[in-house]
Structures are given as C-alpha cells and as structure tokens.
Amino acid sequence: MRSGYVALIGRPNVGKSTLLNQLLGQKLSITSRKPQTTRHRILGINTLPEGQIIYLDTPGMHQEGQRALNRQLNKTADSTLMGVDAVVFLIDKPEWAEYDRTILEKLKQAGLPTILAINKVDRINNKSNLLAFLAEAHNTYPFAELIPISALKSTNTQALEQALLHLLPENEPIYPTDQLTDRPERFFCAELVREKLIRYLGDELPYRLTVEIEHYQETEKLTRIHALIWIEHHSQKSIVIGKNGEKLKLVGTEARRDIEKMIERKVYLQLWVKIKKGWSDDQRALHSLGFNDQ
Ligand code: GDP
Ligand code: MG
Numbered sequence: 001m002r003s004g005y006v007a008l009i010g011r012p013n014v015g016k017s018t019l020l021n022q023l024l025g026q027k028l029s030i031t032s033r034k035p036q037t038t039r040h041r042i043l044g045i046n047t048l049p050e051g052q053i054i055y056l057d058t059p060g061m062h063q064e065g066q067r068a069l070n071r072q073l074n075k076t077a078d079s080t081l082m083g084v085d086a087v088v089f090l091i092d093k094p095e096w097a098e099y100d101r102t103i104l105e106k107l108k109q110a111g112l113p114t115i116l117a118i119n120k121v122d123r124i125n126n127k128s129n130l131l132a133f134l135a136e137a138h139n140t141y142p143f144a145e146l147i148p149i150s151a152l153k154s155t156n157t158q159a160l161e162q163a164l165l166h167l168l169p170e171n172e173p174i175y176p177t178d179q180l181t182d183r184p185e186r187f188f189c190a191e192l193v194r195e196k197l198i199r200y201l202g203d204e205l206p207y208r209l210t211v212e213i214e215h216y217q218e219t220e221k222l223t224r225i226h227a228l229i230w231i232e233h234h235s236q237k238s239i240v241i242g243k244n245g246e247k248l249k250l251v252g253t254e255a256r257r258d259i260e261k262m263i264e265r266k267v268y269l270q271l272w273v274k275i276k277k278g279w280s281d282d283q284r285a286l287h288s289l290g291f292n293d294q
Helices: 016-024 066-081 098-110 127-140 157-167 185-204 234-241 243-263 280-289
Strands: 002-009 042-048 051-057 086-091 114-118 145-148 210-218 222-231 266-275
Touching (some): 002 016, 002 066, 016 086, 016 157, 051 157, 114 127, 185 210, 185 234, 234 243, 243 266
Antiparallel strands (some): 042 051
C-alpha cells in the first residue's frame, strides 16, 4: 500500500477543483469560470486498492493587480507545498503563462516530485502544438511525468492517479478508507449555496458575500438546513434576492438538489440574507417574504 498527500496547484481557473471532483467521483470542491471560487483549502481523500491519495485543493488567488496576486500565489503555494509528498501542477493550455514561471520557481525550491498535467485537452485541436510543448516542458523542469488530461471529460485522469501512486511513500492508509474529506457535511452545504450564488449572480455577486450554516439538523425523514447569506450593504440585498425573490429561489432550489445528492437524503433548505451591520430587522422581513425552499 502507498499513501500520502498530493497538492493540486496552478493558476486560477485551470481546473483544479474540477479534477479533484473527478478523481473522487464526487463533488467536493465548487467550480466556476470565476477565479476566486475556491476559498478554502479542501482535503479530498481517495482510497484505491493500491493505496490512499489525499488531495489538497488550493484556494483561488485574487486578481487585484499583479503584485498582490504574486504575493498571494507565493503564500498559497508555500503553505500548500508544506508536508505533501507529491504535486500535480496544472496548466490549461500547452504553453506557459507568466504566473506559471513563479510556480515553477516555488517548485524548484520545494524539490518535490511533480507531475505536470496539461488540462482541457478536449479543447486542443492542434496536437502537434501539444507534442512540441511536451518536449519543451521536459527540458524546462525535471517533472516526474507529463500527462495531458481532461478533468471535465475524465480523459487520462486514471493514468494520472496511477502515476501519483508511484510517487507516494509506502504507507498504510492515513484516513479511514470510507472517509472522503476532513470537513463536515455542513461545510459543503455552505459551499454549494455559495456556488449557486456565484453562478446566478454573475458579476453582481457581492465580493465579501459569505455563507454560514446556522442550523443543521437530521430528522427521521429529512435534513433541515438553515443557511445565512451574509452581505455587507443593504443595497446588495435586492441583488441577492432578485425580482420577486426569483434569484434566491433559484439558488435555493439548485443548492438543495446538490446537497440531496451529496448526503443522499431529503433536504429542507432555508436561506436567509443578512447584513453584517444592523441586520436584525431583515430576518423577520425575509421570513415574511417566504424565502425558503423545500
Ligand atoms: P480552478 O480555479 O483551478 O479550481 O478551476 P475550476 O475547476 O473551478 O474550473 C474552471 C473552469 O474550467 C470551469 O468552468 C470548468 O468547467 C472548466 N474546466 C475544467 N476542466 C476542464 C476540461 O478538462 N476541459 C474543459 N473544456 N473545461 C474544463
Ligand atoms: Mg478551485
């Protein structure tokens, strides 16, 4: 048996979370076209007949100017690389982006066995570009392997898994073999609500919006969940709620479906929008508007 920790690193939007979900066969990490989707570090545990791979999906970086991004990138890469046994470095085109150079520097310092995964190959039409890039990458850095994959279509993801197993130390499983993550289910419920908000609010999404599970109760027939959506300004409320409450209804319905899939139970999901300062009146106001979803 081999077991160990693997960091998934790469620029925002290259498909780290999509890959994690695909490898685990379950949605653990929320994904979107927006760079800041993954805010928390997520541990995904994949137990295979040959061993256990524990993946770390890393938070996205905020694109607030190049210097800040670089700083954040360095911090994220540093902390994620600490204590892992191997790394998957994801890129999403057969070419280096500017930030990839920074990541390569970090990798060099860390000196960990690293697989370069060129993701989104389903979008590559010109395979000769890919071949030329593979040769170039091989000379750029001593990668343990270069593997073109499609996280979305599951192309070559098993080959990636097998290659990773070979890089891990001989070990008994670190986590119980039926465990999927180190986070409680309620954490993922909040994340799924946040994912739908990102999806349906688009560019209107308040930057500091957060979701908190206030109440999580399993009854005999269903799981009751009360989620608070925290915003900062009163003016953002109508954006989140939408005309006649349509946005919030949609978010609630879609999040509930995903949560039901995840916990395999019926769910009663109630969403509340609260303003961090002076929100006490909103609770009653929203309740009277009937913002809940079954
Ligand atoms: P992250 O920021 O690195 O975690 O990236 P995400 O996993 O959130 O993915 C960013 C976007 O890329 C999403 O819209 C995904 O659907 C898309 N994506 C991820 N993997 C693939 C892939 O293999 N092919 C294609 N065409 N799109 C992908
Ligand atoms: Mg992500």
